[in-house]
Amino acid sequence: MTGDDELLEDTAEDLFENAPCGYLSTLPDGTIVKVNRTFETWTGLRREDLLGAKRFQDLLSPGGRIYHETHYAPLLRMQGSVREIAVEIVRADGTRLPALVNSVLRSDEQGHPQLVRTTVFDATDRRGYEQELLRARRQEQDIAQQLSRSLLSGSLPAAPGFEVEVVYRPAVSGLEVGGDWYDAFWLDDDTVGLVVGDVVGRGIGAAATMGQLRSAVRALALTGLDPGRLLDTLDAYTERHDVGLMTTLISAQLGLGSRRLRYACAGHPPPVILSPGEEPRFAWEGRSAPLGVRLDGPRGEAALTLEAGSTVLLYTDGLIERRSESLTDGLDRLLREVAGHRDETVARLAPAVVRALHDPQHVDDVCVLAARVA
Amino acid sequence: MTAIQRNNVVEHGSPDARPMLFAHGFGCDQNMWRFVWPPFAEDHRVVLFDHVGAGGSDASAFDRDRYSSLQGYADDVLEICRELDLTDVVFVGHSVSSMIGVLAAAAEPERFGALVLVGPSPRYIDDTGYTGGFTREDIEGLLESMDSNYLGWSSAMAPVIMGNEDRPELGAELTNSFCRADPEIARHFARVTFLSDNRADLAGVRTPSLVLQCSQDAIAPEAVGEYVDRQLHDSRLVHLEATGHCPNLSAPQETIAAIRAFIAA
Numbered sequence: 001m002t003g004d005d006e007l008l009e010d011t012a013e014d015l016f017e018n019a020p021c022g023y024l025s026t027l028p029d030g031t032i033v034k035v036n037r038t039f040e041t042w043t044g045l046r047r048e049d050l051l052g053a054k055r056f057q058d059l060l061s062p063g064g065r066i067y068h069e070t071h072y073a074p075l076l077r078m079q080g081s082v083r084e085i086a087v088e089i090v091r092a093d094g095t096r097l098p099a100l101v102n103s104v105l106r107s108d109e110q111g112h113p114q115l116v117r118t119t120v121f122d123a124t125d126r127r128g129y130e131q132e133l134l135r136a137r138r139q140e141q142d143i144a145q146q147l148s149r150s151l152l153s154g155s156l157p158a159a160p161g162f163e164v165e166v167v168y169r170p171a172v173s174g175l176e177v178g179g180d181w182y183d184a185f186w187l188d189d190d191t192v193g194l195v196v197g198d199v200v201g202r203g204i205g206a207a208a209t210m211g212q213l214r215s216a217v218r219a220l221a222l223t224g225l226d227p228g229r230l231l232d233t234l235d236a237y238t239e240r241h242d243v244g245l246m247t248t249l250i251s252a253q254l255g256l257g258s259r260r261l262r263y264a265c266a267g268h269p270p271p272v273i274l275s276p277g278e279e280p281r282f283a284w285e286g287r288s289a290p291l292g293v294r295l296d297g298p299r300g301e302a303a304l305t306l307e308a309g310s311t312v313l314l315y316t317d318g319l320i321e322r323r324s325e326s327l328t329d330g331l332d333r334l335l336r337e338v339a340g341h342r343d344e345t346v347a348r349l350a351p352a353v354v355r356a357l358h359d360p361q362h363v364d365d366v367c368v369l370a371a372r373v374a
Numbered sequence: 375m376t377a378i379q380r381n382n383v384v385e386h387g388s389p390d391a392r393p394m395l396f397a398h399g400f401g402c403d404q405n406m407w408r409f410v411w412p413p414f415a416e417d418h419r420v421v422l423f424d425h426v427g428a429g430g431s432d433a434s435a436f437d438r439d440r441y442s443s444l445q446g447y448a449d450d451v452l453e454i455c456r457e458l459d460l461t462d463v464v465f466v467g468h469s470v471s472s473m474i475g476v477l478a479a480a481a482e483p484e485r486f487g488a489l490v491l492v493g494p495s496p497r498y499i500d501d502t503g504y505t506g507g508f509t510r511e512d513i514e515g516l517l518e519s520m521d522s523n524y525l526g527w528s529s530a531m532a533p534v535i536m537g538n539e540d541r542p543e544l545g546a547e548l549t550n551s552f553c554r555a556d557p558e559i560a561r562h563f564a565r566v567t568f569l570s571d572n573r574a575d576l577a578g579v580r581t582p583s584l585v586l587q588c589s590q591d592a593i594a595p596e597a598v599g600e601y602v603d604r605q606l607h608d609s610r611l612v613h614l615e616a617t618g619h620c621p622n623l624s625a626p627q628e629t630i631a632a633i634r635a636f637i638a639a
Contacts, residue, residue, distance in 0.1 A: 028624065029590075029617040057592060062508060063515020065592050066568075067523070069619040070401030070469070077623040078405060086522040113624075127522065134521060 022120030028105070028113040030055030030073075039120060044092030056118065061088045061096060072103075076116065080105045086123065098127035144177040144204045145170075151211040156184050157192050161374030162256050164192075165350040169358060169366045178365035179206035179247075180316045181214050185221070190257050193221045196314035196369050197249030198268065213244045217251060227251040227264035228301030231288065234266075235299075238292045245292035250314050259373050261312060264301035266290055269320060269331070272313040272338055275306065280313075280338040282331070311346060311372040313338060318364035319357050333357060346370040375435060377453035381423040382430035385458075387415030392487070393460040394418045397451065399469025399493075400567045403429025403555070406468060409626035414633075418464070423454060425471075427559030436559050444470070444570055448477035455485050462487035464637055468622055469493050469593065470567040472602075473575070480578035489583040490633050493619050494602045495594040496573040504573070507595045513568045520561055576605035583609040584636040586621065586629065593619040610636065 016023060022039030026032050032050045040046060045059070057068045064087045075082045081104045088096040103118040148170075156164050166182045179199025187193045195217050199210045216237055220230045230251050238244050250271060252263035263271065263283070267290030270282040286302030289295060306312070320330030337356045341349045350370040358366050377383070384404065394414050398406040404422040411420045424431040425447055440446040451474060455463060463486050467475035472494030479486040498506045499513070555563075583606050587599035596613075603611035612632050616625030 055590070061515050061519075062512035063517070063519050066508075066512070066516045067401075067519035069591075069593050070399070071523070073618060074402050074406060074620055074623055077620070078408070086519070088519075130522060 022099070022122075024056060024118040024120065026056050026116045026118065028116060030057050030116075032056060033115075042091075042097055042120075042122060043089055046092075056116075059089050061090055064088050072101075076103055076105050077113065080107070086127065089120070098123045100126070140204060141177075144207050147204065147207040147211070148177040151207065151214065152181060157186050159256060162192070162371070163346045164194075164369070164371040165346045166370075167350045167354045167366070167368045169354060177207050178202050178318075179210045180318065180365040180367040181210045182314070182367050182369045183214055183218065184369065184371070185218060187221055187253060190255055192254045192256065192371070193218070194252040194254060194312070194314060194369060194371055195221075195249060196268070196316060196367055197247055198316045198367075199244055200246045209244045209247075213238075213247060213249075217249070221251070221253075226301060227253060227262050228286070228299045231264050231266050231291075231299045231301075235291055235295075245290075247291040248317075249291070252312070252314070254312065254371060254373065256373055259306040259308065259310070260303060261306055262301060262303040264288070264299055266299065267293075269315065269317055272311075272315075272334065273304070273306070274311040274313070274338055274342055276309045280335050280342070282335075306373060308374060309372065311338075311342075311349070311370055313350075313353070314369045316365065316367045318366040319354065319368060321364065330357075346372045375432065377450060377457050380426060380432045380435045381450055381454055382432075383454060383458070384422045386411065386420040386422075387418050389419055391417055391419045392462055392464065393421055393458070394464040394466060395421045395423075395451070395454070395460065397423070397465065397467040397471035397474060398425065398428070399467075399471050400563055401555075401560075403431075405429070406620070406622055407466075410466075410622045410629055410633075413630055419460075421454070421458065421460070425563070426450065427563060428555045433556045433559060436556070438562065441562065441566065443566060444474050444572060445477055447471075447474045448481065451475070451478040452482055452485070455482070461485055464488045464490065464633075466490040466633065467492065467494075469495075469619065473570070473572045476572065476575055476579055479581045480575055483580055486581045488637055489579070489581050490586065490636065491583060491602065492586045492622060492629070493588060493591055493594040493599075494585060495598045496576055496602060496605075497571040498568045498593075499571075501571075504601070505595070505597055507593070507598065508568065510569075513564075516564060516568065517561060520557070520564060573601075573605065576602060577607070580607055584633070585609055585611045586614055586632055587611060588614050588616045588618055588621050590617040591619050612636075 017037040019036060019038055022042055023036040024032055024039060025034035032054050035047050035050055057065050060068055072082060072085055083102045085101050087099055087101055089099050091097055100121045100123045101118055103116050105113050106115040107113050152168060164184050170177055179201055181197050183195040185193050197213060199206050216234060220233050225233060248266055248268040250263060250265045250268045252261060254261050263286050265287045270284050272280050273283050274280040286300050288299040320334050322330060334357060337353045341352045350368050354366055354368055396407045396411055398404050403424045407422060414420055426435050427433055465475040465486055472491035473496055475489050479489055498508045499510055500506050585599050585603045587596055599611060603609050614621050614625060614628050616628055618624055621629045
């Protein structure tokens with residue numbers, strides 16, 4: 001036999017012992033009955049100490065052992081196989097081998113489990129990289145959440161006969177912050193600016209854009225611009241600096257003495273008006289396209305005089321959108337919920353409406369601002 | 375939303391017979407009972423359900439505050455009992471659901487006729503004079519294990535795992551399709567489960583109880599099963615020959631026989 005032939009002459013035993021993966025056979029309870037040389041080399045554990053004496057789960061880190069008992073073993077029994085489970089095997093010297101493990105369960109003709117075959121892949125580099133990714137993702141979430149929180153901090157205007165409440169609820173999946181924002185601030189001694197907006201996108205970028213637009217709206221509002229002209233100027237800002245295209249928002253000004261509400265709505269869901277003794281309704285006037293969409297003329301705005309004790313509710317689309325449901329249904333439901341809580345203070349009404357309508361499986365933030373004038 | 379919808383309640387057997395309520399533990403869903411419940415359906419009203427966040431439950435019902443302790447899960451059990459108008463219930467709880475049953479039976483003893491506690495542990499972390507079997511670091515290790523095993527499917531697969539009742543074939547394509555759970559909720563449930571201490575609640579139970587203890591149970595060691603048996607007023611401890619933490623899967627016949635003997639007595 002020549003040297004070449006010898007190389008090709010892999011015996012089954014050699015294939016098993018020196019396979020490029022660890023190989024274990026265990027009884028259904030985990031007791032190890034067979035192990036290959038690769039596994040011994042990787043772990044420093046010796047077959048004479050393992051066979052008949054240790055169970056596979058005994059070789060795992062304590063946390064991994066819980067995972068094995070609560071996930072791995074049940075899955076294996078129910079599916080007959082498990083794939084790509086990440087575990088850490090404790091080596092003879094106490095260090096840990098990050099591994100990816102596949103198992104198949106062999107059963108007899110009656111379906112009674114007889115034997116488990118497990119392959120073990122060294123995943124040291126992969127696990128290190130995954131942990132870096134996980135760390136990076138957590139970090140970005142933290143930064144974005146802090147950014148969003150700090151941008152939305154600050155006290156709300158307070159005055160006799162004026163109530164305002166905001167509820168801001170990030171999407172429950174919690175992977176990234178969204179770009180919803182609210183604002184309420186004094187324009188002069190008697191007039192309050194009210195804003196709710198929604199920036200496209202998620203994460204740090206959306207939070208930063210939201211911060212820029214929020215400041216821009218505040219600054220423009222203080223120059224005395226009407227809501228419609230304010231949006232026109234914001235359009236120019238958006239285009240000039242390429243910030244916040246397709247953002248939707250409502251810009252409103254509420255005179256507390258006159259109860260005069262002026263508002264303009266850029267592609268945003270309409271405000272709800274709740275007047276005493278009437279059914280709540282949407283204010284569908286004063287509408288135009290989202291920011292950055294080129295228009296033929298100036299943006300529209302509308303005004304109305306509220307009756308004493310009326311409530312204005314501004315919100316973002318996360319409140320009314322639900323999976324597998326039309327927007328109309330969402331809007332109808334909003335009116336019903338507002339009607340159902342009409343006799344409560346806005347401090348109770350706003351959270352109650354969010355609780356009733358918010359679909360936590362919907363991956364969008366929810367922001368609600370409710371204001372009432374006596 | 376009713377508890378029946380929220381917890382994906384599934385019933386088998388005779389509606390007029392004595393109810394048996396099966397509660398799954400951490401890490402899985404009502405599939406855990408698939409080898410155990412069928413023979414009981416012959417002479418019982420079998421009720422299965424998923425805890426919120428697991429299996430076919432409505433994950434949108436998850437509320438961090440409500441489920442910040444096992445009491446929230448026990449309240450769900452009681453709501454299911456109320457909606458189905460169950461009395462003289464044989465509650466069969468695996469792992470952490472043993473303690474959930476303990477809390478439910480302590481709160482509304484009139485509903486429960488018997489408790490079957492499979493691998494119970496009232497506290498997993500060692501304490502002065504008490505061996506739970508784990509340290510706090512071990513539990514952090516578990517959370518890391520969960521993280522590394524959800525990494526691949528947390529965002530890419532979440533839409534597939536959650537919802538999509540209308541496209542079940544998507545679920546079948548998952549690597550490990552049984553016992554799926556919302557990763558964020560599963561993490562939360564792991565913390566609540568393994569960091570809880572319900573030792574003081576055991577004495578509040580008057581319902582006749584059966585403790586089923588496996589050998590070589592890495593989650594609930596024998597000393598813990600014996601502790602539970604000692605603390606309960608009216609309890610019987612049965613050592614199973616089965617090893618591990620899931621006799622409902624690894625030794626269903628032995629588990630069935632032990633439960634039968636207990637509820638027949």
